[in-house]
Amino acid sequence: MTPALEQARTAGIACTLHEYLHDPGAASYGLEAAEKLGLPPEQVFKTLIVKLDGNQLSVAVLPVTQQLSLKQMARAAGAKKAVMADPAEVERVTGYVLGGVSPLGQKKRLATFIDASARQHATIHVSAGRRGLEIELAPGDLAALTDALFMPLAMN
Template sequence: MALQRAGIRHTLHAYEHDPGTDSYGLEAAQALRVPGERVFKTLVARDDSEGLLVALVPVTAQLDLKRLAAAHGSKRLAMASPADAQRATGYVVGGISPLGQKRRLPLWLDRSALDHVTVYVSAGRRGLEIELAPRDLLDLTGGRTADIARVG
């Protein structure tokens, strides 16, 4: 695992995934008994030149595509199809991890992550989360931060 090779402190948290759940991220927050603001969902968007990028926002918020486009320098973004997201990352929807993807995509982390000592992100399958420091996540992924989430 890339985290171990890099010497990054992290903790894996497993929980029983309910296949009937409506929200994988909120399920993780509830199962792990942590505030939803600390659990980040991994979303894949497509820019106007057909490139893909990854955005992480708290599970209690929505991705603001206009803010992400401005941060990324794109005119317009749209969410990637689930098939495109799975093909590009190598992970199934609901288990897409920002780490260890098939090919490294530009990554944007909502700036609110920096308010926490650690955050939770998918470990590559439904029912498994990685807890790590947001700065370590950025270092491992080459990611950047921006205000890309909106509540409600």
């Protein structure tokens, strides 16, 4: 049981767990999940942590097929600048290892933004807190559990 799964189950939301054998040599954890689970890649979302204006951390959740626009992320968060957070800081603050960072059950609650494209799907898949484990849930439920806003985050 991961903190992400525990948060979802405690909240009583409808979710499904999907497990696959993770390949440590995979180039993209998200695309690996889509491929091994036979899912449309645009329905599998990755969790990225960014640093806003040099000090505040925030969470971006977007399709694994897209690249995060740091400019869009800063705009969504009302910040002037966004940069990718340091990997060691990401692991320390979230409690998860890279490739297994979930938007749910993080050690410290961070402002969270979900790419607006998530609303096009009845359910999306996000990391359940470790590599090789995905949780499927409705985008609205993910937003409710993380107090997230839906915003355009991907590069055009």
